[in-house]
Amino acid sequence: MADLVAPSGEALPGQLDGRRVVVGPADAPAQGRAAHGRGSYGPPRPRIPGRRTADAGEPGTRHIFLSIGTLAVIYELAGPGMGFAGIIGVILLILGFTSLSVLPFNTAGLLLLLLAAALFVGEVLTPGIGLFAADGRRH
Structure with missing residues (x-):
């Protein structure tokens, strides 16, 4: 009817x-x-967070996350001391594996929280002006 x-x-x-x-x-x-x-x-239309989530799942974005993340970790291992490249690389690798559905969202969130906690612990144990937790450099 x-x-x-x-x-x-x-x-x-x-x-x-x-x-x-x-x-x-x-x-x-x-x-x-x-x-x-x-x-x-x-x-x-999806709201902005929904569009960003959809963009992160596109194949091109996935592979860019994985490529830049891998290169950043290799750069950090080749020339230790900067720290910034290694942290960005780990974050991009977590995002890349999550967008490939290899890593569940809950596990990715937990890993990002553990990374943040490790950076805060590193800041407490290393004398500095607070930049270690922000970008990973030892001053």
Whole structure:
């Protein structure tokens, strides 16, 4: 049973405005154009965090994370002392393996938290001005 027929997808939100929708024991006014904001019918665009998550899962981004992460770790191992390249490399490798679905989200979050804790411990044990926890360099 259909209550209304719209000639196009763009006309449907306008026809829904002002109608009452019964859901269970309560009824509420339908929000046609107000719900979509754009005035067009269709799924809303994902918010910025959703788009960034979708971008991280694209094949090109995955392989860039893995490539730059691997190169940064190799650079750190070849010339120890900077620290910054090694930390960025580890973070990019964790993100790359997570985007490949090799590493679950919960495990990736735990590894990132452990890395942050290790950097804070390194800052406490190393005399400095607080930059070790920020970028990994020993001063």
